[in-house]
Amino acid sequence: MGERLLRAALAHAAEFVTPVGVWDPAEAEERLAAVAPAVPMLASATAVIEACECLYVAAPPAAHVPLAEAALAAGRAVFLEKPLATELAAARGFVAGAEASGARAAVNFPMASSPAVAQLAAWRQGLVPEALAIEVGFATWPRGWQQGAAGWLARRAEGGFTREVVSHFLFLTRRQLGPLALQEAMVRFPPGDGAETAIEARLTAGGVPVTLRGGVGTTPKDDHNTWTLNDTIRLRDWSFAERRGADGGWAEAPDAMPNERMRPMVLRQQLAGVAAMTRGASHPLATLREALEVQEIVEAILASG
Incomplete structure (x- = not known):
């Protein structure tokens, strides 16, 4: 994800941001140099913090809070990947401290x-939310x-x-419908320390019932997902806004496009x-x-096993 945002910054958002330095462990240096040969490869995360106005953190989750706190302490803004931390207590403490200090994050x-x-938000005008269904599937994970x-x-x-x-679809749900509450999950x-292979959950969002299902090996696609409100409008495969037609089938928005084409536009706006x-x-x-509210729900689902 860090590489994707770096490419977007250079190719699509130069009028908004200028990358001034990157750092990654040694095994990633050659790849990063190929992505952005003109951006200095600095000696440490500390050096990047010193050089920047805003630190972007794309790293395994255990590094998020330490790097973000160091940047905020140095007076920098912070843009983070999710989840905020590997432990909810650390995430809660970080958010409380950042909010109390008025941090830019x-x-x-x-x-x-x-x-x-x-587009979904525009179609929602006048639609009373009654039920939401979220489904995600993967051929393999990762x-x-x-x-x-x-x-x-x-x-x-x-x-x-x-x-x-x-977590992305929980964020979307929180933004569109209201506060999340987990009912059951x-x-x-798999055996050992592998990540989950299937989940099911019931939630509410602003009081609206939500069902959630996900699994690995459930689709031949790398990634397939739907976010469906009232069985009337939906987001499919990240980028296709669709609504039920008079014939009962799903019709795409006129300007719908695959995620590969939409992603640069989205990252530019980000x-x-x-x-x-x-x-x-x-x-x-x-x-x-x-982000903390989303992480609370995610970790509660994972703890149900």
Whole structure:
């Protein structure tokens, strides 16, 4: 994800942000140098903090809070990947401290900038929410493009599709419908320390009933998902806003496009939000509080096993 956002910053958002330095462990240096040969490879995360106005943290979750706290202590803004931390106590403490100090900080939930989500919100006008269904499926976990990070993504301690993917749809649900509350959940883990292979849960969002299902090996696709409200409008495969037609079938929005084409537009808008956040201006990015609420639900689902 760090590489994706770096590419977006260079190719699509140069008017908003300028990467001034990157750092990653030695095994990633060659790959990063190929992605952004003109961006200095610095000697440490501390050096990046010293050089920047806003620190972007794309690292395994255990590093999120320490790096973010160091940047905030140095007076920098922070843009984080999720989850906030590997332990809820650490996430809660970090969010409480950041809020108390008025820190400039946000979390990278790209649906905050999605044109498809904006279309759903427009279609929702006058629609009374009655029920929401969320389904996610994967051919394998981690997904093909994430295999380089399988060392932690495939393990129970920090990885799994509930943290990595379901969290996006919980954020969307929180934004669209209201506060989340978990009613019951089931999770299935493989032997050993592997990440979950299946989940089911019932929640409410602003009082609206929500069903959630996810599993590995349930689709031939790398990644398949739907977020369906009232069986009337839905988001499919990240980027397709669809609604029921008169014939009962699903019809895409006129400007719908595959996620591969929409992603650069979304990340450009996310980075515009990062620039605004760094200036102390209003922005659409996910707040630390929203990210914490999502993480509370995610970890409760995983703890049900």
